[in-house]
Amino acid sequence: xxxxxxxxPFTARRYEAALPTLRDGADSxxxxxxxxxxxxxxxxxxxxxxxxxxxxxVIEADDSVCFGSRAICISRRSLEIMERLGALRAFLDxxxxxxGGRSFYRDAQVLHFSMPNDExxxxxxxxNLAQYHIxxxxxxxxxxxxxxxxxxxxxxMTALDARDDGVTxxxxxxxxxxxxxxxxxxxxxxxRSAAREALGLQLQGTSYEGRYVxxxxxxxxxxxxxxxxxxxxxxxxGSTVLVHKQPDGVWRIDYQLRDGEDPDEAVKPENVxxxxxxxxxxxxxxxxWSPIWITVYKANALTLQKYRHGRVLFAGDAAxxxxxxxxxxxxxxxxxxxxxxxxxxxxxxxxxxxxxLDSYSDERVAAAHENLSHGxxxxxxxxxxxxxxxxMRHAALGLAVQHPAVRSxxxxxxxxxxxxxxxxLNWAPERSAEFDAGPQPGAVxxxxxxxxxxxxxxxxxxxxxxxxxxxxxxxFTDEGVLPxxxxxxxxxxxxxxxxxxxxxxxxxxxxxxTAPSGWDHTGRxxxxxxxxxxxxxxxxxxGHVMARWRTAARAEIVAAVRHALHx
Amino acid sequence: MTDSDLDAVYTQLCKTMTDIGEADASxxxxxxxxxxxxxxxxxxxxxxxxxxxxxxxxxxxPPIASGVPS
Numbered sequence: 277x278x279x280x281x282x283x284x285p286f287t288a289r290r291y292e293a294a295l296p297t298l299r300d301g302a303d304s305x306x307x308x309x310x311x312x313x314x315x316x317x318x319x320x321x322x323x324x325x326x327x328x329x330x331x332x333x334v335i336e337a338d339d340s341v342c343f344g345s346r347a348i349c350i351s352r353r354s355l356e357i358m359e360r361l362g363a364l365r366a367f368l369d370x371x372x373x374x375x376g377g378r379s380f381y382r383d384a385q386v387l388h389f390s391m392p393n394d395e396x397x398x399x400x401x402x403x404n405l406a407q408y409h410i411x412x413x414x415x416x417x418x419x420x421x422x423x424x425x426x427x428x429x430x431x432x433m434t435a436l437d438a439r440d441d442g443v444t445x446x447x448x449x450x451x452x453x454x455x456x457x458x459x460x461x462x463x464x465x466x467x468r469s470a471a472r473e474a475l476g477l478q479l480q481g482t483s484y485e486g487r488y489v490x491x492x493x494x495x496x497x498x499x500x501x502x503x504x505x506x507x508x509x510x511x512x513x514g515s516t517v518l519v520h521k522q523p524d525g526v527w528r529i530d531y532q533l534r535d536g537e538d539p540d541e542a543v544k545p546e547n548v549x550x551x552x553x554x555x556x557x558x559x560x561x562x563x564x565w566s567p568i569w570i571t572v573y574k575a576n577a578l579t580l581q582k583y584r585h586g587r588v589l590f591a592g593d594a595a596x597x598x599x600x601x602x603x604x605x606x607x608x609x610x611x612x613x614x615x616x617x618x619x620x621x622x623x624x625x626x627x628x629x630x631x632x633l634d635s636y637s638d639e640r641v642a643a644a645h646e647n648l649s650h651g652x653x654x655x656x657x658x659x660x661x662x663x664x665x666x667x668m669r670h671a672a673l674g675l676a677v678q679h680p681a682v683r684s685x686x687x688x689x690x691x692x693x694x695x696x697x698x699x700x701l702n703w704a705p706e707r708s709a710e711f712d713a714g715p716q717p718g719a720v721x722x723x724x725x726x727x728x729x730x731x732x733x734x735x736x737x738x739x740x741x742x743x744x745x746x747x748x749x750x751x752f753t754d755e756g757v758l759p760x761x762x763x764x765x766x767x768x769x770x771x772x773x774x775x776x777x778x779x780x781x782x783x784x785x786x787x788x789x790t791a792p793s794g795w796d797h798t799g800r801x802x803x804x805x806x807x808x809x810x811x812x813x814x815x816x817x818x819g820h821v822m823a824r825w826r827t828a829a830r831a832e833i834v835a836a837v838r839h840a841l842h843x
Numbered sequence: 844m845t846d847s848d849l850d851a852v853y854t855q856l857c858k859t860m861t862d863i864g865e866a867d868a869s870x871x872x873x874x875x876x877x878x879x880x881x882x883x884x885x886x887x888x889x890x891x892x893x894x895x896x897x898x899x900x901x902x903x904x905p906p907i908a909s910g911v912p913s
Contacts, residue, residue, distance in 0.1 A: 653850060653854065656854065656857065661861075662857070662861040663861070663865045663868070664856075664857045664858070664859075664860035664861040664865075664868065665857045665861070667860070667868065668853060668856060668857050668860070672853070675896075678895070678898075679895075681849075682849070684846035684849060684850070685849065685850065685853055687846075
């Protein structure tokens, strides 16, 4: 069987370059926000801003969504964000959900892991789909918001002049060059970020030498979706191989190069195909498969020290490069976008001081360090950087067959939602400490089913469904009756232009009239949040807790919100 | 010992051994084994662990592939 290449089962739409109305070689319109990079992160920022009514212009060098095999695993946290961005349905319709995986050492299974997935969850812990799907679904959502999102295809940023009050971009297109002025620039232009280069910034950290070949193949198989890892398999002795199922009969295979192997030689089909054939034979798969795409990957663990540089905000791979192992690349970029969008929107709308954007940098740099520390450990296991890591891994894998106690060392440390425990926005830690359970300031809300009553309609939903584009006050009650002073608080905040809403949670089925409500019909919500009637959580638009009180005083809630907006 | 404790100790072992170098790695591991045995304070347990660690003769040769030494 000669294994001729097949194309991806996906055809990207091509877009022409377009010039805006120009005045003296410049875009005649000054933009509030320009976003350089139309990948998952740039599009997610644009959609997040559009949710808040903020227009943006997206500068994209290519003429279509991406090609090839890049990010393939989208986490539960990212799916939550996709729901905010109006793209969730497409992700769930196309993506393959999964919740665990198995690792093998030679012939023996040494680990069967599961990601957290209980009956409280609304979304699967992970779905697999190709990055062209990820970008396409975000692009579809962006095109539905074309009133607020202006995508400039085939437009390359060739110059960046960053000042205290904004930026001027030099742009080049096949139809001519022009400049564009904006108050803010979001740099989401990827690992080789031109914006980063223009500002003379450098990523810091570690680059690893070990390389992996990435192969996408077309193959029909009823095998379930899970993460498969083979260490030193009989099919490829001495190598490490990862296998993931993607939609539409595409399978992604990653394998480690041998020591000293030339990467240019290694990616040649005549060297790749025999190894894949051996692997599939060993897995008991049919010989009927075709290669689609081959590339080589080298792990990096790098970040900028700050993501805000005056009017320029870095996000995604432009800000940090995390190793592939643990799927923290695209997922951390999407989290960046979700953190940045509401803050930038609030600043542009004049609701918050620019300092709110420093909290974006503080929180997401801390998140990157956490992602890097997990990613580094995974990389040290998957691609041992010295004889000692190699030797210890060999020992751990061998012992794991008989000794469950060492199996956690093999766990791939898949991405999970990160808590901003040191965030400058967190408020009243001493009041939070009075709880004996539930999410602390900086953490995301744990999911839980509730019976939602909103605008006279009742439906089964989840507690995060009560959040919105505003600060949400989740007030726990016995029967769903909202205290008069919280009703007055919402009115006051709204009058002052602060995006703020109260939602009420009840232990018993109540009949509230003044606010959206969730009835804890399973009885699991109150204990999960360490809540009693009177407990109150203040939640940010990105779903992170800002403060919580066993009994809330109005003045303290006002102080927490004021601190976030004007500290 | 939590999973992350084990993880941290594992990484420290790897890094220390990397610094010591391949030539002296066996001696380092032997010293570590002796120290661990004296801390165990349980000869029967120590003998059992020696037996279990030895039960991997078929898996004695290290895999061929590795990263480049750092």
